[in-house]
Amino acid sequence: xxxxxxxxxxxxxxxxxxxxxxxxxxxxxxxxxxxxxxxxxxxxxxxxxxxxxxxxxxxxxxxxxxxxxxxxxxxxxxxxxxxxxxxxxxxxxxxxxxxxxxxxxxxxxxxxxxxxxxxxxxxxxxxxxxxxxxxxxxxxxxxxxxxxxxxxxxxxxxxxxxxxxxxxxxxxxxxxxxxxxxxxxxxxxxxxxxxxxxxxxxxxxxxxxxxxxxxxxxxxxxxxxxxxxxxxxxxxxxxxxxxxxxxxxxxxxxxxxxxxxxxxxxxxxxxxxxxxxxxxxxxxxxxxxxxxxxxxxxxxxxxxxxxxxxxxxxxxxxxxxxxxxxxxxxxxxxxxxxxxxxxxxxxxxxxxxxxxxxxxxxxxxxxxxxxxxxxxxxxxxxxxxxxxxxxxxxxxxxxxxxxxxxxxxxxxxxxxxxxxxx
Numbered sequence: 001x002x003x004x005x006x007x008x009x010x011x012x013x014x015x016x017x018x019x020x021x022x023x024x025x026x027x028x029x030x031x032x033x034x035x036x037x038x039x040x041x042x043x044x045x046x047x048x049x050x051x052x053x054x055x056x057x058x059x060x061x062x063x064x065x066x067x068x069x070x071x072x073x074x075x076x077x078x079x080x081x082x083x084x085x086x087x088x089x090x091x092x093x094x095x096x097x098x099x100x101x102x103x104x105x106x107x108x109x110x111x112x113x114x115x116x117x118x119x120x121x122x123x124x125x126x127x128x129x130x131x132x133x134x135x136x137x138x139x140x141x142x143x144x145x146x147x148x149x150x151x152x153x154x155x156x157x158x159x160x161x162x163x164x165x166x167x168x169x170x171x172x173x174x175x176x177x178x179x180x181x182x183x184x185x186x187x188x189x190x191x192x193x194x195x196x197x198x199x200x201x202x203x204x205x206x207x208x209x210x211x212x213x214x215x216x217x218x219x220x221x222x223x224x225x226x227x228x229x230x231x232x233x234x235x236x237x238x239x240x241x242x243x244x245x246x247x248x249x250x251x252x253x254x255x256x257x258x259x260x261x262x263x264x265x266x267x268x269x270x271x272x273x274x275x276x277x278x279x280x281x282x283x284x285x286x287x288x289x290x291x292x293x294x295x296x297x298x299x300x301x302x303x304x305x306x307x308x309x310x311x312x313x314x315x316x317x318x319x320x321x322x323x324x325x326x327x328x329x330x331x332x333x334x335x336x337x338x339x340x341x342x343x344x345x346x347x348x349x350x351x352x353x354x355x356x357x358x359x360x361x362x363x364x365x366x367x368x369x370x371x372x373x374x375x376x377x378x379x380x381x382x383x384x385x386x387x388x389x390x391x392x393x394x395x396x397x398x399x400x401x402x403x404x405x406x407x408x409x410x411x412x413x414x415x416x417x418x419x420x421x422x
Contacts, residue, residue, distance in 0.1 A: 009313075009326045026298045031338040033291025038342025038395050039349060041284045045387050046350035048277040050380035055273065058204050059262075061128030065239050066246055066261045068094075069231030073258075078229045081257075085234055088248050093235040095122035098219040102171040104151075104212065106159045113155065113212050115169070117219030118142075126233045129213075134163075135198040142197070144217040149194035153201040154209035166193050169222075190222055285394055291338070292398035295331045299406030303327065303413075311415035320411035327407035328400065335399020339392050347388075350381045 068085060069075050078096045085094045098117035103110055120139035124130050130138035133150060142148050149167065151159070161167055171190045194214065201208055220226055236245055242261035250259050303310070310323060349356065357379055361367055 034338025042346025331403030
């Protein structure tokens with residue numbers, strides 16, 4: 001069977017048993033180093049991918065794709081405006097909401113809370129909040145006039161209340177969406193008891209610990225907003241059409257409406273995550289680079305050991321370029337072996353990372369992910385094919401670069417000098 005001469009000899013050198021066991025050990029260390037570096041790189045990037053996907057799903061499940069309100073955060077005649085918005089291309093649902101900053105009190109415990117007042121029949125088509133609510137009925141547990149409330153699970157724990165208990169809502173009566181209070185509002189604050197009918201857990205601390213839902217009619221009565229709402233939440237069939245829909249709604253609007261979308265509200269968070277992922281890749285690829293450059297010492301010792309063989313090959317007519325390719329092939333094969341092993345181990349570890357972290361937490365009796373710090377309580381991983389390809393190519397390229405100097409030294413061996421003492 002035909003083999004290119006340089007590749008054939010390089011492969012023979014790779015498989016050959018060595019008299020010098022130290023060279024074999026350094027070769028093994030290089031392969032193991034590359035494999036571990038690739039494993040860590042795949043695991044970390046998969047965790048970052050999972051974190052980004054989880055954050056996006058949870059954020060966008062809780063946020064509207066597009067929000068329509070008035071310049072003073074009060075939208076009059078919302079029914080008519082909703083009908084107009086629903087005629088816009090890509091819009092599949094729209095729901096009114098009232099949003100206020102309030103305090104919730106139970107006994108001696110007080111918590112600042114973002115109050116979201118919604119119409120359950122409309123809101124259930126916006127986002128994914130319904131699937132996170134503990135009761136099967138979801139938002140439908142909120143009934144007009146019953147003054148029921150749904151709290152984030154962490155918020156309920158902080159207030160030390162459970163389903164069926166009563167919490168007291170405290171708020172200035174005349175309050176803007178940003179929490180500013182008028183002089184009249186200071187004189188006549190709102191005190192109202194609500195019955196806790198359900199809790200929700202999104203696994204995002206800022207929602208679970210600081211958000212509550214009530215019925216829109218109850219909020220309209222409390223805040224004396226019979227005909228006004230804060231705005232409309234709009235759901236799209238494609239969230240990446242948010243900018244296009246925003247422009248379309250603005251173009252069709254006669255009045256001075258304020259229209260925002262998720263790309264402007266939370267874009268910085270996703271940009272920060274992508275930047276983190278890039279920086280992690282740049283740092284961790286250095287680990288692979290250090291392991292790959294162990295091949296330099298391996299090949300230099302091989303070149304020293306094989307000087308007589310190199311001299312004989314040169315006298316038989318092999319060119320300096322062919323000699324270089326022999327050792328580039330040898331280093332490249334070691335790099336490929338390390339990379340393949342690393343990819344297999346990386347995929348296995350990344351696929352089972354949640355279980356591994358859970359086991360370590362039990363073993364060490366500690367939590368690696370604290371909700372108040374990271375915003376989430378569990379690690380989700382997402383292995384992307386393009387990441388695997390990029391890591392494999394980068395690892396192989398670093399291995400090839402590491403072989404160039406030893407291979408060049410081998411090509412400069414003089415046959416006469418190398419064979420003088422043989």
